[in-house]
Amino acid sequence: MFKKILIANRGEIACRVIKSARKMGIKTVAVYSDADRNALHVRMADEAVHIGPSPAAQSYIVIDKIMAAIKATGAEAVHPGYGFLSENMHFAAELEKAGVVFIGPPSPAIEAMGDKITSKKIAREAGVSTVPGYMGLIADAEEAVKIAREVGYPVMIKASAGGGGKGMRIAWSDDEAREGFQSSKNEAAASFGDDRIFIEKFVTQPRHIEIQVLADKHGNCLYLNERECSIQRRNQKVIEEAPSSFLDPATRKAMGEQACALARAVGYTSAGTVEFIVDAQRNFYFLEMNTRLQVEHPVTELITGVDLVEQMIRVANGEPLPFTQADVKINGWAMESRLYAEDPYRKFLPSIGRLTRYRPPVEGSTASGGIVRNDTGVYEGGEISMYYDPMIAKLCTWGPTRDAAIEEMRLALDTFEVEGIGHNLPFCAAVMDHPRFVSGDISTAFIAEEYPEGFQGTTLAPDLMRRVAAAAAAMNRVAEIRRTRISGTMDNHRRKVGDDWVVALNGDTFRVAIAADPEGSTVTFDDGTAHRVTSDWTPGQHLARVMVDGRPLVMKVAKIPMGFRLRLRGADLKCHIQTPRQAQLAELMPEKLPPDTSKYLLCPMPGLVVKIAVEVGQEVQEGQALATVEAMKMENILKAERTGVVKAIRTSAGQSLKVDDVIMEFE
Template sequence: MFNKILIANRGEIACRVIKTARQMGIATVAVYSDADRDALHVHMADEAIHIGAAPARESYLLADRILAAALSTHADAIHPGYGFLSENAAFARACAEQGVVFIGPPAAAIEAMGSKSAAKRIMGEAGVPLVPGYHGDDQDPAVLQQAADAMGYPVLLKATAGGGGKGMRQVWSAQEFEQALAAARREAMSGFGDDTMLVEKYLTRPRHVELQVFCDNHGNGVYLAERDCSVQRRHQKVIEEAPAPGMSEALRREMGEAAVTAARAIDYRGAGTVEFLLDEDGSFYFMEMNTRLQVEHPVTEMITGQDLVQWQLQVASGAPLPLLQEQVRINGHAFEARVYAEDPDNDFLPATGTLDFLQPPEESAHVRVDTGVRQGDEVSVYYDPMIAKLIVWDESRERALQRLGTALAEYRISGTVTNLDFLYNLATSRPFVEAELDTGFIERHGELIFHERHQDLARELPLAALALLLQKQADTPVRPQDPYSPWQSNNGWRMNEPHLHRLTLHCHQQEYRVEIEQQSEAYIVRVADEESRLSGHLDGDILHVERDGHRQRGTLARTHDGYTLYMPEGACHFREVMPDTGEADANGAGGGLSAPMNGTIVTLLVEPGTEVQADTPLLVMEAMKMEHTIRAPGAGVVQTFYYQPGDLVDGGAELLNFTPAEE
């Protein structure tokens, strides 16, 4: 076994590897950039080496510096984590040449699966089922479109060197193909330095089911059950679970054996994931193989009772797999929810900020939190904005799902916008509870998940208003020297008048005027021409409320810009709109459009002086590893662009001058 390993990564996965290494008595070396000088993984490791500037291309992607750090600290092996250099065959080969063990598959296996088109060819020859598609070398746009036309729309464009949803576009008609291909190629070239594309038939309601495989140096190979990763946004996973709902033993065995066959076809070693599309009729098709540990590996650990990082270290050191296939057992059900700094209401735009307050739910045998940040840390523009992975386990899917909802409601984060309320609404939605899963789940049930229906507002707003009123009353101190003075009252008392409170709430992108009449122990809440009679009290952050004889309990959480009320039917995010005192900055009404965050201008899509209609794409910028299209807010004329392709821009910077059309 190794004496010392270097972790060539950062954040959550670096911390995760350090924990297992420490349990095994293995010393650890961290690497860090300028931005990560005080990061959690740096403090957890036994040693740490500075490797460069904040941008990943100047630090975590510099293979020579990382290898030099391993050699200088006498590390026996390098664990690459996921992302960065984890699937870089040249790095794996360089490690071998320097006598440092790469804790991952051989370079040849990485190369075989590194190209999606080559991977399809290898899998086809091995007898693994494939989705119909074009995987050829001729990359002429006309050839690619001809292939798409021939197989019929919709189709999926995918970068052969891609991953994580980057360089990928759904195309629903021939008219969209040219623009979608250009965008996918730009993103692929930016992310991977390779814009080679493949075209596949797009299955309209498939599930994304992947198999965890492990192979050792002694000819053994196993699959450790499956994970359902169907719920995605921007082709990136949101909530994963294991085992997959409705999976029969026969189908599990068939898919598992196909996954092990895929691994053996490339002489695989270590941890890998074979991803399949599972169609409604039970047929499944190879999609890709990730030659590394997956972000969602904890759900497999929770249902099998195995530490997959420990397996990686054992296999890389030459030991056989800890279990044979017949010894693998599945126990209970697990979910993983990815907690991100992002704005679900703004197309999941990544966010930055300082984590002023960070309180995860208490960990136990049922709840696990994998994170790489602490309170006071910054969510940086330079890296993926994941804050943590929340993992829950219980004996059944139903009970595990209840634990997930409770844990999400207990999570407290302030300082940046997060996706916590979105995750809660998704996890408590009827289709998800009933496991009606497919890769279009969020788009199909968006109105339900985002609570945009009238009945949601009618249910949520009175509860939110009452919770806010009770919180304001609890926050108002009473002077002990005169507790009975009417001037001390916070119950809306007026002589010979109803006890009224008037609030303005901002919820679901709109403002609502709310009137609350306090009648002894009851509250009459009037909002949007509807009236509700409620009674209740706030015990800390727990709201106890009764409406029409129905008693419920919820959780009120302060956020960076307001509150979120978590109730059994879902989460409601809102904030109080304070009266306008006339002091607002009037300078923000100009005709410019601003950068949503720090980033790089990729391309300008129109010429200065062009008349455009509302929602016309004007420019593309890249930020936090994603492309973002800036669109016209209405009809008008683009007067001037202030930046050119390749320019770096700060968040909030005015990008162009736009003159709205006269009404």
């Protein structure tokens, strides 16, 4: 077995590989850029080598710098993680030339599957079902429009060397095909150094289901069942689960066998993933093969008990797989929520900054028999940089059934504390409660269909709102008692805390009476219904774990005047708790209105201005492109929300902007 391996990556995946290597008794080497000098993966590794400036193009994807780090540390093998050089055949070939083992597939397999045009041709020859489309190279936007018309709208415009949602656009018309072709080409060149584009038919209402394969150097290839990855935003996965609630055993077997047939056709070894789109009739079509470890691999590990990173290392070391296809079972259900540094309230645009608070839920077994796992690469006090992918953690849960895994995820998301940056935890929590998701009625269009105007929070069900109101009233009583005890008055003159309160919760008002005892409180509403509340929460704690009628409720808590800010299940609630007289007076207070910014185009995230598409004095129409801003490797086209005339342009291409910096003003 190897004595030392180098991880040619960063963030949570580098930390993940280090954990398995450490368990196997293997020393690890981390590499890092200027921005990652104090990163978690650098702290965790046995050694660390600086490889250059912050941009990935000057550090993590420079082969010569990685090779120099290998030589300097004497690493015998390299695990590439995902992204960066993980599917770069030239990197794999350079390692082979230097006598260093690549913990991944052979370079010819990477080459064959890394090019999406070539891979589809090979898949067809191997008997794998494929999507109709145009596999040749496309010269310009007008040719893209011509091909799109021939294939038939809607079409998917994709980068041949793409992955992770980069360089992908859906076009429903000629104009969108022109615009999408250029944006895909630009993103592909920036992310992969390869701007080739192809077009294929876009299957409407598809599910994204992928098969995990594992092959050794002794002719063994098997599939570890499937993962459902249909909850996506801009072709980037947000929530994954294993297995899929949609597949039946026959379809699972057929997809698995075709995935293994493709792997054998290219001489594949190591872990890899064959992605399919599946229509409503369970017809499935080959999408692509990722010749690396997938981001969502933990859900497969949770239902199979197989450590995929360990198996990759053992396969690279020449060992045969220790189990057969018959040994692969499905044990329970697993969910994964990707924690992104992006603001769901600003249409999921990237967010950067310092993590002033970062407290994941406790990993391991839960009180109800489930499992919580959090793969992360950050820590409290660390910086989220603009240079890399916005994903900072993967929260995973396991339960014996799908419903149990979802409930474990609800509690884990509510327990996860993140402050200092915008993040998508509220959105993930809202999805876990969405009736369509709970029923399994999902597709890759789920987010676009259910949140067409973006995410603006969620409304809790009436029964849950009452439980929250009861919990808040009981918590407020604890806070009031503490406040009287530190007021400096003598005990016999201490202000008495009353029993009657009015709880105002995001527009809903509940009149309650509290009867406390040593074990908890009984909160009775004015309609006569009562809830039993118990908790060990004390004022100042950021997290409240409460039992209401014997059912767990977890809320993030912050103090506001006369109440709390409560966050749970995707909702952000202002909760004011007042005496009846205070509530009566509060109704007379005027409401403060926010400032009017309708005449400005504001930068929605920190980023670089790539293009200004209009001029001063120009009349613009609703939906017209105004500017393009690049952030975290993605181009974001900002469009006019209404017809207007450009009065002033406050920035230019090449300038870096902060959130809410003015880009242009309208008359």
